[in-house]
Amino acid sequence: MGFECREAQKIAGIFTVFHIFKNNQNRLALVLIDLDVWANENAVDKWPACIQHVQHVRDSGLTTVVLWEDFWLNKKEIVRSRLSAILGLAHKIPARLTKVRRIDKETTDRFLAENHLNGPVSAKYKYGLYLPASYYRVLNEMLTPEIGSTEMLVAVATFSYPRIFNKETNPLRSHELIRFASLRDCNVVGGLDKLLQAFIREKEPGDIMTYADVEWSAGASYNKLGFKKIAQTQPEAFYIDTKTMQRKTETGTASEVRENDMEIRNMGSIKFVKQILN
Structure with a gap:
């Protein structure tokens, strides 16, 4: 290559x-x-x-x-x-070939565990993009749908419960985009935009907020989707168990820190907001 x-x-x-x-x-x-x-x-x-x-x-x-x-x-x-x-x-799959619908917690958690670096977390609303079997021809030889399947889940987005803010005396429903992931080794072109639009049509949020992990990007993809940078968080402390290589957030008292725990820092996050309704 x-x-x-x-x-x-x-x-x-x-x-x-x-x-x-x-x-x-x-x-x-x-x-x-x-x-x-x-x-x-x-x-x-x-x-x-x-x-x-x-x-x-x-x-x-x-x-x-x-x-x-x-x-x-x-x-x-x-x-x-x-x-x-x-x-x-990454292998490209056009989002225009996919169908979007709500999915259950089990399906969501399994997909995010296999395809998102930070795995699944609790979320209220869960959406998936499915590639119908009639379009399996666009898949490369590395992607093998289950025999007899009629569709293949290729991307997932999850959103939070709404938070209600009084903005100039009018209530505003704000949701967080918590997770987005495409199938490993794939780039679902336009996938996040399609999932966002489905969520917006169904829930009519006032705005959608999300975070970009500074260690991986400056959030350029969010800018292209109409999100605006509004803040940047400071680096946070975490612990890694040096035997299991598992992470945990810095919680509890110092006495709860075990002998194998190593304190590390992330680089913080960039907070973005997409305004939907005035």
Whole structure:
């Protein structure tokens, strides 16, 4: 495919950056976070320099992704899929060929566990995009629908209960877009927009809010869908169990932190809002 990956530099002397090239064109800067290095190199103090570097590289126009070791070890196939999509290698499925409808919790949780880096979480409204069997011809040889199936679930979006705000004396129903995921190794072109429009038609929200994970993007895809950036959250603390490589949020008292828990930081999130009704 003409791709080349090589180490480019170190950030703050410890965070490794690889540049991925396609036909001598720089396409992606990948910042790798080694947990042994994080533990032994006082990385928390150097984390702001890494955040600043990522922002600087993105401002120059180069797509940049920050990848933690635990995500690679636990969810390698999902990571590979997302990187392939960023590099334009994912198999494309036109959303216009799909049908959208509400789906149940079991179907949603199973799909998100297999296709979303952060897995399923509680949500009120759940929608899926289904590719009818009459269009299976657009699938490549790596995607094999179940024998005898009449359709294939290729994307999912979930939304929260509404929050009611009084805005200039009029109530406004605000929902959160909590999760969106396409089938691994696929890019459902126009998929999120189609799911959003189905939700808007059914629930008539005043606005829809969502967050972009700074480690993976600056939210350009949300901008294209009419979302506006309104805030950016600060980095948050998490713990990783170094034996199981499982994450948990920083909750409870210090006495609940176990011997195997390693404190890490994320890069925060960007908050976006799409105004629907005036």
